[in-house]
Amino acid sequence: MKQSRRIKEKSYWLIGIATGLLLALYLAYPLLDISPKPQARQIAQPAVISRPVNPELTKLVNAFEKEIQKIIKRTGIPGAAIAIVKDSTFIYTKGFGFRTADTHDSINEHSVFRLASVSKPFASFLTGILVEENQLSWDDRVVKYLPDFQLIDSTQTSLLNITHVLSHTTGLPYHTYTNLVEEGIDLVTLLGKLREVKMSNKVGREYSYQNVAYSLIGEVILKSTGKTYEDQMMERVFRPLGMADASMNYETLVNDDNVAYPHRRGRRKWFRAKINDTYYNVAPAGGVNASISDMSKWMVALLGCKPKVIKPATMEKLYEPVIDARSRNRHYRKIDRISESSYGLGWRILYYPSDTLVYHGGYVTGYRSEIGFNPHDKIGICILTNAPGELADTAVPLFFNLYKKHREKILQWEREQNAQLPI
Numbered sequence: 001m002k003q004s005r006r007i008k009e010k011s012y013w014l015i016g017i018a019t020g021l022l023l024a025l026y027l028a029y030p031l032l033d034i035s036p037k038p039q040a041r042q043i044a045q046p047a048v049i050s051r052p053v054n055p056e057l058t059k060l061v062n063a064f065e066k067e068i069q070k071i072i073k074r075t076g077i078p079g080a081a082i083a084i085v086k087d088s089t090f091i092y093t094k095g096f097g098f099r100t101a102d103t104h105d106s107i108n109e110h111s112v113f114r115l116a117s118v119s120k121p122f123a124s125f126l127t128g129i130l131v132e133e134n135q136l137s138w139d140d141r142v143v144k145y146l147p148d149f150q151l152i153d154s155t156q157t158s159l160l161n162i163t164h165v166l167s168h169t170t171g172l173p174y175h176t177y178t179n180l181v182e183e184g185i186d187l188v189t190l191l192g193k194l195r196e197v198k199m200s201n202k203v204g205r206e207y208s209y210q211n212v213a214y215s216l217i218g219e220v221i222l223k224s225t226g227k228t229y230e231d232q233m234m235e236r237v238f239r240p241l242g243m244a245d246a247s248m249n250y251e252t253l254v255n256d257d258n259v260a261y262p263h264r265r266g267r268r269k270w271f272r273a274k275i276n277d278t279y280y281n282v283a284p285a286g287g288v289n290a291s292i293s294d295m296s297k298w299m300v301a302l303l304g305c306k307p308k309v310i311k312p313a314t315m316e317k318l319y320e321p322v323i324d325a326r327s328r329n330r331h332y333r334k335i336d337r338i339s340e341s342s343y344g345l346g347w348r349i350l351y352y353p354s355d356t357l358v359y360h361g362g363y364v365t366g367y368r369s370e371i372g373f374n375p376h377d378k379i380g381i382c383i384l385t386n387a388p389g390e391l392a393d394t395a396v397p398l399f400f401n402l403y404k405k406h407r408e409k410i411l412q413w414e415r416e417q418n419a420q421l422p423i
Contacts, residue, residue: 054086054417056410061092063406064399071391072096078263078270079107080385081292082395087378088305090296099260099386101270109293111260112245112253113384116279116286116362118369121318122237123217123284124166124346125301126229128314129236135224138163138317138345142216145223149216150195159203162220166345167322169206170213171199177212181285182278187215190282207325207343211285218284229283240309241301243294250277253289262366263387270387276365286364295371295382303378318345319358319375331397332357335404355404359396368392372400377411379403 061084068082079097083090095107115122130136142149142160151157156171164170176197177190190212200208218229225232230248238246245256253259254275263270279286290298304312321342332338332350340351350357359372368388373380383395403410 054410054413056406056413057086057091060402060406060410064402065092065094067398067402068096068391068395071394075390076270077385077387077389077391079111079260079387080383080391081107081109081111081113081260082381082383083109083292083296083299084381084399085296085299085303085373085379087303088300090300093292093296095292099258100272101263102272107260107386108258110245110291111258112247112256112289112291113260113369113386114253114262114275114362114364114367115288115290115369115384116364116367117211118360118362118371119284119286119288120214120362121302121346121360121371122233122288122298123214124318124344125298125310126221126233126237127162127166127217127345128318129310130221130224130232132311132314136162136220140220142220145220146216149191151199152195152197153199156199156203162217163322163345164203165214165216165220167207167343168209168214168325169204169323170208170210171201171203171205172197172208172210172213173200174208176210181211181282184278184281187212187218187281187283191216191219204323207323211279211282214285215282230287233288237298237309238294241294241297241306243290243297245289245291246294247289248280248283248287249289250275250280256289258291260384260386264366265387265389273366279364286362290384292382292384295384299371299373299380299382302373303375303380305378316375319347319349320344321349329361331394332359335397335400357400361392363388370396372396374400374403377407 077097078101079099081095082092084092093109095109095111097107099105099107099111127136131138140162141158142165143158149157151160160170172194177193180190194213221229221232233248247253262273262275264273300306301309302315304315321344323343325341325343325348327338327341327348327350336352338350339353342349347358348360355374356376357372358375362369366387368385370392371382381396381399383392385392
């Protein structure tokens with residue numbers, strides 16, 4: 001009986017709670033919005049178009065790597081890194097060999113090399129960005145920013161402009177004071193000594209390759225923007241392009257735990273050499289350090305595919321010929337007969353009967369770099385090596401020689417793919 005009473009009492013308690021809850025819901029009903037919700041409108045998403053890899057490009061890359069491996073085997077070069085870009089796509093990025101011949105640490109896409117004179121196109125690239133922002137103009141006279149700067153001829157001093165500096169048409173003798181650059185003399189002192197040099201021609205009249213005079217652009221950028229050339233390069237070029245391994249000073253390079261060390265040849269083998277600190281005193285001419293990963297990202301911009309960083313029209317400006325400049329590089333003649341050769345703004349330009357090639361090379365003790373591309377077809381290649389020799393000398397022309405053979409099939413495949421894309 002007691003158990004039955006307890007069950008009844010518990011039932012009444014539960015019924016009371018349920019009744020209270022129902023009453024509370026009834027009273028709260030006007031405050032609640034429990035009407036059925038309309039179904040959310042489905043927004044049509046754009047179709048994701050997955051474009052297959054061009055099989056003809058794959059054939060080109062395979063043929064190229066086969067030739068590269070032959071050269072590496074034949075020469076025994078310590079290490080290299082190569083990148084190939086088509087439009088905005090990284091077609092090929094690969095390291096070969098070792099950062100040091102004695103320890104056999106492998107080179108990968110983030111191993112850092114010195115670029116030497118391939119730094120020069122970076123200078124014109126940065127200048128182009130500042131011209132877009134109206135901080136500089138191609139026709140600006142150097143004395144506008146550096147009023148104390150002097151050449152031996154005051155009239156020529158007043159005429160010297162940014163285009164002259166970046167096209168090696170300053171009127172100074174070939175490689176003026178490059179010997180003093182290698183002695184480590186600071187840039188301000190070197191620029192001051194230019195007033196003592198007898199000019200070989202009037203400003204703008206002839207091509208004459210420079211390191212000291214070319215680096216005037218760094219001082220112009222400092223005076224124009226209030227920031228150092230290195231800071232501007234980091235802020236306007238390296239960071240926006242995601243060039244995470246790139247730098248512009250000796251200290252950063254030697255403290256990098258993935259640096260590709262330079263090598264010298266002796267006694268039928270390669271020996272690791274000391275990283276030299278020369279040419280950082282003329283940073284616009286030879287001070288950039290970078291990995292092949294960095295260079296592949298830069299090449300995408302060079303091909304006009306990074307308009308938020310630099311406009312395609314600005315890139316075209318850099319590739320316009322400023323002055324006739326005879327090409328002394330015999331390897332590029334293997335691609336085809338060279339009709340004309342010029343220097344633009346930080347770039348060498350070669351004209352073939354049916355093509356145009358833009359390129360630049362660099363060398364500093366133990367390092368070689370070479371970059372070249374076809375602006376019309378938007379394809380480019382860069383090679384970085386930690387020893388001079390056949391590989392760096394011939395890789396770019398070798399690639400474009402092979403490209404010439406595969407070109408029509410590569411472009412035909414692209415035309416067919418574009419025809420299938422939705423309008």
